[in-house]
Amino acid sequence: MHRDQSSLKAPTASHEVVSPLFLDLDQMLDEFTPLPIRAEFHFDADMPAVITVEFLAERGPSLVWRIGRELLHRGLTAMSGCGDVRMWPALPRERPSSWLLLESQEVEALFEVPSAPLEQWLDATYRVSPAETEMDALNWDGFLRQLLDGPVAPTAD
Template sequence: MLPVTGPGPEEGPLPGLDGLVPPQRAAGAVCTAYVLLEAIISPLLSIPVPARLRYRSREPYTVYLDSHIDLPEPVTWALSREILLGGLTAPTGLGDVSVFPGTGGEADSVFVSLRGRDTTALLRARADVLHAFLRWTACVVPPGLESEHFDVDTLLGRLREKDDG
């Protein structure tokens, strides 16, 4: 899994921000990385899954995962950035998404389990690439400061439009 755009791998734990670029305060800051994941079919079989990770400062709690598997349009999952961060070092998850680090011979991997209405997918990502992407998002919105970037007024406006429509 290699990013096409984004940061290089950096040393150091998350969410520690020592040595990182100061947080960007631009309202529309976006992080995008094109990656190659693996869908785990069985212990001996996996298939490559081209994917894109997206993060926006306007939606600071969410990382979007667009996966492209033999479909005309990508399948998009909205993932909690906090769950992805936690899953780098320990099993974590909520509802349809769980994330956990690899062990033993797969210690360089992070696994993402996605459950939908009719299907379940287990994806393997390179831990160093996911770590680098999450460090990049931390430069845009440091963990713990998401509420400073969350646009409550826009959210309330959208909810009002749905009620009126």
């Protein structure tokens, strides 16, 4: 899920803020070559079902993906997702982790994500916006109207 879904925003019910999570990940260049990379996970209470992940490159532009919160949460313990975003737990080792696979026409990247800090952070997001209420206040009428009407062309003055 990496498209902007801003027309689905819900009004913020809670003023609690979940600080961004910075994690050091390993991007697997091949089976034996990890490349350390930093990622910033953002939670927006106006769009609680979506987590924005910014992969911070040392050189060049950052890469931003929007990933379903439930996909990330489930991926800590079982295979989760399909298509362009998938996540599953790694085999047991000294540092519990999960694999996050991102695919598009332009890029395919596999990341090893430390499980414990991501799980704690996701738990904090669920305390602000529980899973069963994250879709309650979304503006479905506005979203469907925009979808059916198509994009509005700018008017010339």
